[in-house]
Amino acid sequence: MSRPSAKTASPAKAAATKKTMRAGLSQAGPEMTKVDLDFLPSTIGYFLRRLQQAYKEHFLASTPGLDMAPKDVSALFVVARNAGISPSQFGSALGIDGAMASLQLAALERRGLLKREKSVIDGRSRIITLTQQGATMITKLRRTVASVDAQFTDGLDEKERAVLLGLLARLLAAHAGDLVMKGSARR
């Protein structure tokens, strides 16, 4: 699968979803013997890993030519709704550290979707805002993402989807601090 490359900023190689019809596997036919997954199917970790992998595939396949990973989309949404946010706040909200935040913001800035300007109040800080192009992009993305995400849960009815979101949200709330904590402890 061709992956999005926000960093190398290739705004044109878009619809080149190259398909290689061979990758080393060939079975998975209807006659294949069932593989025993042991107690993996009773663990949350197994499903989280497989499903995130599947989600990324689904998202990219559903947005040909967009050349953005779910992560980049999240970033844009956050900036869109929090104009003037700082890289620190941005990273903290998404559970990534300062260096990663810088890299991701730099990539989106290179694509012309947002800009970073020095704060006049505190010269160390930065003010992040969407560019006009970024704002346009967000408008499109809002519909697209909602649709693509809903499609991923096609097999669930409204209530089930709500229950799932609720449980996932509680899990994240219980663990969200862990990641940023790494870099936020004082010496």
Next chain:
Amino acid sequence: MSRPSAKTASPAKAAATKKTMRAGLSQAGPEMTKVDLDFLPSTIGYFLRRLQQAYKEHFLASTPGLDMAPKDVSALFVVARNAGISPSQFGSALGIDGAMASLQLAALERRGLLKREKSVIDGRSRIITLTQQGATMITKLRRTVASVDAQFTDGLDEKERAVLLGLLARLLAAHAGDLVMKGSARR
């Protein structure tokens, strides 16, 4: 966070969980203004990404010295329960293609946890089995993983956990084929 490196096979650098007390972020204090995540919290994709990230952290932090990612553990379980499985079947069961399967199996073989032998029935195929060391490892892992995974869902009661697993399983079943499909189409 120091990450597991099954490939470079470092069976000894185990308990070196280096902690850098600074990574570029410092807020997240109680007085920080709340960041608006827009409609991200209503999407499955957002939670899958964040939670998988958190899970990996949780797993690694909970198994100091093990130097294995959840992915490697899954691989061992599959081989343990399916002695003599081929790389194809292995990869198909876990949603990865042949090349990736080879790499992962090679890494675990380098660590002495499993072995690959040429099949006498079909010389192209391989027979994967656990080594004695791998079998010992699995015994330990079975308890550890169950505990670590359960701990991750600490905030949920038994019923809620079961509901969550059920919904995740249905989602995966609906998307599991997508990944392997990439390499299984004939020309």
Next chain:
DNA sequence: TATTGTTATACTCTATAACTATA
């Protein structure tokens, strides 16, 4: 010629540390 598996290459992603500039 097709299939199984491995290896090679290149590129992306991420962690860490070093660095700049402001305070």
Next chain:
DNA sequence: TATAGTTATAGAGTATAACAATA
């Protein structure tokens, strides 16, 4: 001296293609 942010480096992860062996 401490903080906000960036950049540099290295390592791990992954996609793809090329390859070797066997059927």
